[in-house]
Amino acid sequence: MTSTRIAVTGVLGRMGRLVTALAEEAGCVVVAALERDEHPQLGQSLAALGVLEPDAAGAEVPLGALSQGFAEQGVDVCIDFTLPAAFTTVLAACRQAGCSLVSGTTGLDASQEALLDEAAGEIPVLHATNFSLGVALLAQLSRLAAVALDEGYEIEIVEAHHGRKVDAPSGTAKTLAQTVAEARDQHLDKVARHGREGQLGTRSREEIGVHAVRGGSVVGEHTVHFLGPDERLELTHRAASREIFVRGALRCARWMAGKPPRRYTVAEVIAPNQPG
Ligand SMILES: NC(=O)c1ccc[n+]([C@@H]2O[C@H](COP(=O)([O-])OP(=O)(O)OC[C@H]3O[C@@H](n4cnc5c(N)ncnc54)[C@H](OP(=O)(O)O)[C@@H]3O)[C@@H](O)[C@H]2O)c1
Missing domain, CATH: 3.40.50.720 (NAD(P)-binding Rossmann-like Domain)
Known part of the structure; x- marks a missing residue:
């Protein structure tokens, strides 16, 4: 070949x-x-x-x-x-x-x-913001969960990377946020909440929180949280190299x-x- x-x-x-x-x-x-x-x-x-x-x-x-x-x-x-x-x-x-x-x-x-x-x-x-096959599957599973679990299940995305990364949140976190927003017929621009500080009032149901952790030698971790009444589902991908x-x-x-x-x-x- x-x-x-x-x-x-x-x-x-x-x-x-x-x-x-x-x-x-x-x-x-x-x-x-x-x-x-x-x-x-x-x-x-x-x-x-x-x-x-x-x-x-x-x-x-x-x-x-x-x-x-x-x-x-x-x-x-x-x-x-x-x-x-x-x-x-x-x-x-x-x-x-x-x-x-x-x-x-x-x-x-x-x-x-x-x-x-x-x-x-x-x-x-x-x-592509992420070429890992596992992350491609994480996006598909997140889309499925965003539809199967109604809006009573609030979505937060947390990513972690080494401290030399210059952009935040990661491109992968943005892609995941876009995926779950589309699955719920939402416009990400209107519902994304990047970090929280101060007297913000209570969380609205449609918000999609996106948070970045930086430090150490973390290659790349992404968790999509679905926070529901009395239960929570977390879908996590961790890159080891x-x-x-x-x-x-x-x-x-x-x-x-x-x-x-x-x-x-x-x-x-x-x-x-x-x-x-
Ligand atoms: N999609 C994925 O799966 C995935 C996974 C990991 C990383 N990334 C992304 O891949 C990119 C590179 O990551 P890295 O860790 O390899 O970064 P890096 O070690 O800083 O390497 C970046 C390279 O791009 C060059 N460069 C920067 N600005 C340039 C310019 N204006 N013109 C020409 N060359 C330029 C740098 O040259 P100088 O040293 O001269 O600046 C360096 O050779 C980042 O955007 C990162 O977020 C994507």
């Missing part, structure tokens, strides 16, 4: 390094590696940077500048784990190369989401190569016959 040719943006970041390290066993080969234009190590090979050994033929992948793109390298899929500030440039590079985009960058704003929709008219796009996200993203990259342009979801990759 031929390998999927991937470009890795933010290749020297925590996630980018893992994508590169696990690519081969997932059936992918790194053919382009990108960092910001001002990066001091541009032009050095990934081998010299200690990130990727040369291939059997001795070919090395140099660290390229993101704005230069990767149109010449025959890339099938770009795997992107960077920050929102890089996102417009990542998208432009994918459109120029005509390749698929698998992005896990969190904290995108509404205008960047709109850009993704626009790009999906031209290239296949899969953006970042590898689950990277393996999920690589599996998505294999699946996304050569797909027709549109937006895709992780749920479709897990169960291709299910709607996203």
Whole structure:
């Protein structure tokens, strides 16, 4: 089976390094590696940077500048784990190369989401705030519980991450909040309550609380609480390592190569016959 040719943006970041390290066993080969234009190590090979050994033929992948793109390298899929500030440039590079985009960058704003929709008219796009299969299932179970348990069961979402995470709440917590709000025909903007302090009055039934805990080495934890009369249901996912996200993203990259342009979801990759 031929390998999927991937470009890795933010290749020297925590996630980018893992994508590169696990690519081969997932059936992918790194053919382009990108960092910001001002990066001091541009032009050095990934081998010299200690990130990727040369291939059997001795070919090395140099660290390229993101704005230069990767149109010449025959890339099938770009795997992107960077920050929102890089996102417009990542998208432009994918459109120029005509390749698929698998992005896990969190904290995108509404205008960047709109850009993704626009790009999906031209290239296949899969953006997910969490590539773990367990979290995909947590979202489905939460949707089910939000409908099965009526509004007497109040919903609060609590997430925890290491202290180096720069955005809050996590993209996954936002996705879970959106999922349960939609399941109850609510507009999240109207019902979301981010943290609580002071004399707020009593909780309204339709509120969806979202809370972020930061510290230590927590890879990522999400609990959706359904707090009812005399009982509570808690659905929890705990990530033990970042590898689950990277393996999920690589599996998505294999699946996304050569797909027709549109937006895709992780749920479709897990169960291709299910709607996203
Ligand atoms: N969807 C998921 O399953 C999932 C799981 C884990 C993490 N994430 C997300 O993945 C992203 C990366 O996480 P991480 O822990 O790997 O972060 P990280 O270690 O800080 O790496 C981020 C990488 O992006 C680069 N970058 C940042 N701003 C840039 C810009 N304006 N232009 C070009 N490159 C830029 C950084 O380069 P510099 O060092 O030069 O800034 C670095 O190489 C975050 O958004 C995180 O929330 C998603």
